[in-house]
Amino acid sequence: MKVKEVAELTGVSVRTLHHYDEIGLLKPEEVTESGYRIYSAANLETLQQILFFRELGFSLGKIKEIITDLDYDRNEALALQRRMLVDRRGQLDRMIEVIDQTIRHYKGEIHMSDKEKFAGFDFTKGNLYEKEARQRWGDEAVNRSNAQLGAMSKEEQEKLGQEMNDIYFKLADLRQLPPESEEAQAAIKLWWEYLNRMGSYSYEAFKNLGQMYVDDERFTKNIDKFGEGLALFMRDAMAVFADRAAAE
Amino acid sequence: MKVKEVAELTGVSVRTLHHYDEIGLLKPEEVTESGYRIYSAANLETLQQILFFRELGFSLGKIKEIITDLDYDRNEALALQRRMLVDRRGQLDRMIEVIDQTIRHYKGEIHMSDKEKFAGFDFTKGNLYEKEARQRWGDEAVNRSNAQLGAMSKEEQEKLGQEMNDIYFKLADLRQLPPESEEAQAAIKLWWEYLNRMGSYSYEAFKNLGQMYVDDERFTKNIDKFGEGLALFMRDAMAVFADRAAAE
DNA sequence: CCTTGACTCTCACGTTACGTGATCCTTTAG
DNA sequence: CTAAAGGATCACGTAACGTGAGAGTCAAGG
Numbered sequence: 001m002k003v004k005e006v007a008e009l010t011g012v013s014v015r016t017l018h019h020y021d022e023i024g025l026l027k028p029e030e031v032t033e034s035g036y037r038i039y040s041a042a043n044l045e046t047l048q049q050i051l052f053f054r055e056l057g058f059s060l061g062k063i064k065e066i067i068t069d070l071d072y073d074r075n076e077a078l079a080l081q082r083r084m085l086v087d088r089r090g091q092l093d094r095m096i097e098v099i100d101q102t103i104r105h106y107k108g109e110i111h112m113s114d115k116e117k118f119a120g121f122d123f124t125k126g127n128l129y130e131k132e133a134r135q136r137w138g139d140e141a142v143n144r145s146n147a148q149l150g151a152m153s154k155e156e157q158e159k160l161g162q163e164m165n166d167i168y169f170k171l172a173d174l175r176q177l178p179p180e181s182e183e184a185q186a187a188i189k190l191w192w193e194y195l196n197r198m199g200s201y202s203y204e205a206f207k208n209l210g211q212m213y214v215d216d217e218r219f220t221k222n223i224d225k226f227g228e229g230l231a232l233f234m235r236d237a238m239a240v241f242a243d244r245a246a247a248e
Numbered sequence: 249m250k251v252k253e254v255a256e257l258t259g260v261s262v263r264t265l266h267h268y269d270e271i272g273l274l275k276p277e278e279v280t281e282s283g284y285r286i287y288s289a290a291n292l293e294t295l296q297q298i299l300f301f302r303e304l305g306f307s308l309g310k311i312k313e314i315i316t317d318l319d320y321d322r323n324e325a326l327a328l329q330r331r332m333l334v335d336r337r338g339q340l341d342r343m344i345e346v347i348d349q350t351i352r353h354y355k356g357e358i359h360m361s362d363k364e365k366f367a368g369f370d371f372t373k374g375n376l377y378e379k380e381a382r383q384r385w386g387d388e389a390v391n392r393s394n395a396q397l398g399a400m401s402k403e404e405q406e407k408l409g410q411e412m413n414d415i416y417f418k419l420a421d422l423r424q425l426p427p428e429s430e431e432a433q434a435a436i437k438l439w440w441e442y443l444n445r446m447g448s449y450s451y452e453a454f455k456n457l458g459q460m461y462v463d464d465e466r467f468t469k470n471i472d473k474f475g476e477g478l479a480l481f482m483r484d485a486m487a488v489f490a491d492r493a494a495a496e
Numbered sequence: 497c498c499t500t501g502a503c504t505c506t507c508a509c510g511t512t513a514c515g516t517g518a519t520c521c522t523t524t525a526g
Numbered sequence: 527c528t529a530a531a532g533g534a535t536c537a538c539g540t541a542a543c544g545t546g547a548g549a550g551t552c553a554a555g556g
Contacts, residue, residue, distance in 0.1 A: 004532065010366045018534085019514060034522055035534055041362075048350070048365050055343065055369075060513070075354060082347045089340045092333055095303065099330045102296070106323060114289075117296050118258045121303075252503065262504090267543060282551060283505055308542070 001039045010047055025064050026050060049074070052081045056088065095120035167191050171234060172227035179236035185244075188237040203242040210238030249287045258295060273312050274298060297322070300329045304336065343368035415439050419482060420475035427484035433492075436485040451490040458486030 007014045020026040021037065026047055029040035039047075046067065053063045066072065098120035105112040170187050177184050192206060213223055213231040223231040251262045268274040269285065274295055277288035287295075294315065301311045314320065346368035353360040418435045425432050440454060461471055461479040471479040 002533075009362055011369050013514080014533085015514060015516085023513095032522095036522080037533085044362055044365070051366070051369050052343070052347070075351065078347055078351050078354075082344060082351075085340055085344050085347065089337055089344070092337045092340065095300070096330060096333050096337070099300070099326055099333065103323065103326050103330075106326075114257060114292055117292065118299075121259050121299050250503080251505095261543080263543060263545085266505090271542095280551095284551080285504085 001044075003037055003039075006039050006044070006047070010044070010051065012047075012051070020047075020050070020060075023060060023064070025060055045074075049077060049081075052085075056081065056084050091120070164194060167194055168223075168230075171237075172230050175227055175230050175233040179233060180240045184233075184237045185241055188234070188241045191234075191238070192241060203246045207239050207242035210235040210242075213238075249292075251285055251287075254287050254292070254295070258292070258299065260295075260299070268295075268298070268308075271308060271312070273308055293322075297325060297329075300333075304329065304332045339368070412442060415442055416471075416478075419485075420478050423475055423478050423481040427481060428488045432481075432485045433489055436482070436489045439482075439486070440489060451494045455487050455490035458483040458490075461486075 003014045028037035030038040220231045255262045276285035278286040352358045468479040
């Protein structure tokens, strides 16, 4: 397929395709000797991936990193994109809620604080890659959770995925603070509660899981995509949390 | 409130506030003699509006046009924003659907055409202002439709609003073509069908409605916000459509 | 009163992701 | 074989801020 065809099929401009070629994000499978770009079916699939990530607010640079990642897995990516889209939808829901409130506010039916008026705008802009360690939790007793997940409704699954995202983001935001700080501990408590909804953990297991986040580089790598040093931070916070809880 | 306070409350950066001041989009209520920007509660409400429109993809220039419009009505704007957010959510739903399909496609469970793979990406990017003439249709027999609307479920209402939007956008895209062209007629047919779901029209009434779009400047103004000359284009296309249909 | 740290201001250049011609070459349909 | 349509490559333009740099301001504490 030539540029215009691709452009019309996908809705992006020809210039955009040129641009993506220039920056090495999407190089056409073939270039004729006259210089024409020819795109293959595989190219189209890559483009689809690119567009999904772009819609999710990733910079082209990040997208390039992601899709040229050596162990990039399309299926994993799709699952991730799905969760993020569901997240986005949830955000929109909240914004719609805010609008409804605002309308009622102007009607004098209710009162809204300034904070509430902007509650819909907490864009998780720090676009961070996920790739979710959960799939890789073949080690710990976490495979149970997958079985559980299977038994859950789609809605419940989405809710959980969203929640997990939120917790990671929250933790990433706090990672400069000392792990024993109140905020950190409050956030890590959410993580504890989250995990325990997936299958029960002992304080020991929780602490060990944290240790694994830094010992096993697969975990480290994935977690740190939410923010440099997050794995380390989580390990420390989880240890503090477990120790304190056990001492009670 | 000073800049940082506003920034933290609303989630925008200080630089962004500076920028909005620079381009005259949001001037602080007051500036101290030392040059500090002081924002009022009214400023915050304006900012909320700005952020909603921004989230909906409007350029800052457009937003400025909109909110400095003399007969700008906050309540109308909120209603409009709500509809557009619902639209966006619908788009996300479609994208999620596409992802689900794609996943199944890779699993080999189903087949997807290239077209289907990009079905979620028809971003109605031509960000155009609506303000919806419907509210102003006190003239024609269209008040009936409002009564009907009242009897409809929220979901149905949203669906209709979305559909209307889509039709306007489509027509705006085609407005350079001759009104009797196939595409134009196909699009105007959608409009005919849409209206007839709201209450039945004679071909005569339909044609007259089109004429009104250019005669009554309130209509013209509102319609043309979807694109310069759209009202004129619609009148012509509607006339052709009505004449042809009546001739059958 | 004075210092200090947290804010604030104004340039002013940098960045991202393309848009928009201008100019020139290829390809394809009649 | 000759347009018209599509493609290519510069190269500059734009939108919406980000990111220091350098300098003034303000409230709290010593």
